[in-house]
Amino acid sequence: MTTKVGVVVFPGSNCEQDVVEAVDTVGGSGELLWHKDTCLGDVDAVVLPGGFAHGDYLRTGAMARFSPIMGAVERFARDGGPVVGICNGFQILTEAQLLPGALYKNRGLKFLCQPAVLRVESMGSVLTRGLSIGDELKIPINHFEGNFICSQQVLEQLRDKNQIVLTYRDNPNGATADIAGICNESGNVVGLMPHPERAAHPLLGSTDGALLLKGLISGD
Amino acid sequence: MSTAFDVAVEVSLRDGIADPEGLTIERALPALGFSGVSGVRVGKSLRFVVEASDEDEARTQVEAMCERFLANPVIEDVDISLSPAL
Numbered sequence: 001m002t003t004k005v006g007v008v009v010f011p012g013s014n015c016e017q018d019v020v021e022a023v024d025t026v027g028g029s030g031e032l033l034w035h036k037d038t039c040l041g042d043v044d045a046v047v048l049p050g051g052f053a054h055g056d057y058l059r060t061g062a063m064a065r066f067s068p069i070m071g072a073v074e075r076f077a078r079d080g081g082p083v084v085g086i087c088n089g090f091q092i093l094t095e096a097q098l099l100p101g102a103l104y105k106n107r108g109l110k111f112l113c114q115p116a117v118l119r120v121e122s123m124g125s126v127l128t129r130g131l132s133i134g135d136e137l138k139i140p141i142n143h144f145e146g147n148f149i150c151s152q153q154v155l156e157q158l159r160d161k162n163q164i165v166l167t168y169r170d171n172p173n174g175a176t177a178d179i180a181g182i183c184n185e186s187g188n189v190v191g192l193m194p195h196p197e198r199a200a201h202p203l204l205g206s207t208d209g210a211l212l213l214k215g216l217i218s219g220d
Numbered sequence: 221m222s223t224a225f226d227v228a229v230e231v232s233l234r235d236g237i238a239d240p241e242g243l244t245i246e247r248a249l250p251a252l253g254f255s256g257v258s259g260v261r262v263g264k265s266l267r268f269v270v271e272a273s274d275e276d277e278a279r280t281q282v283e284a285m286c287e288r289f290l291a292n293p294v295i296e297d298v299d300i301s302l303s304p305a306l
Contacts (some may be wrong), residue, residue, distance in 0.1 A: 016305070058289075059292055062289065062292070066289075095292065097244075097291075101294060102292055102294040102295045104237070104295055105240050105241060106240070106242060106268075107238065107240055109241060109244055110242045149237060149294065149295055150294065151294075174238070
């Protein structure tokens with residue numbers, strides 16, 4: 001059975017087609033879901049893609065978190081379904097409190113669009129289960145608000161429960177503890193600022209993103 | 221019988237959270253001849269009108285809006301001001 005990955009389109013999303021292409025490349029089947037839908041159909045995994053959902057009004061992810069589909073996404077996540085938020089999708093997951101912490105403006109106030117070298121810190125997430133701790137991946141970032149912030153208490157919990165999934169080798173945005181991606185305690189909900197879908201074909205300069213997305217496809 | 225209240229919500233970054241925007245503005249001020257400015261913090265301000273039976277109920281409603289939507293408690297604090305609308 002081909003793994004079916006639902007990619008949610010919010011008004012202002014702009015990476016959804018790239019995610020569908022990348023999912024197809026790694027052997028899954030991507031399909032678009034509209035943010036006003038209230039059910040996810042028969043998808044095996046959900047991706048909230050990058051972009052500027054609802055224009056980033058109020059705060060990044062603040063409006064998208066209340067889009068009608070998010071009720072179904074929350075139930076799917078709580079039932080153990082794989083949910084991945086990429087960039088703006090990560091911001092939405094923190095606003096929805098499916099992941100802890102928040103994403104704030106980059107240190108230095110620059111919009112960053114560049115390759116980043118990431119280190120795999122945990123194999124306990126749906127994206128990294130096929131990789132090894134210490135693996136380095138080259139994947140682009142493309143964000144203004146990727147500076148991960150959380151309380152000391154949350155940071156300790158993330159460390160204790162193995163929820164830090166990816167870190168930056170050279171922290172580009174001021175993120176706490178160099179964090180580029182985290183997961184929930186059970187590892188089925190993952191948020192990351194880098195764009196794996198933009199590193200899923202040799203023509204894009206790296207295929208390391210495909211290694212992450214394969215985790216979503218391989219299933220249990 | 222409900223009363224209209226003018227509401228002002230000031231959203232600011234929590235103490236201890238670096239404010240790159242405030243810092244950039246602070247650094248720009250001396251170049252414009254304004255010296256001696258420190259502690260610049262950038263926030264946002266929301267204004268709206270709420271109908272409620274009394275001020276307590278209005279405040280409770282606004283606090284709930286802030287908790288769930290208008291601010292993110294992980295990084296932001298809010299200051300709520302209420303007054304009967306004229």
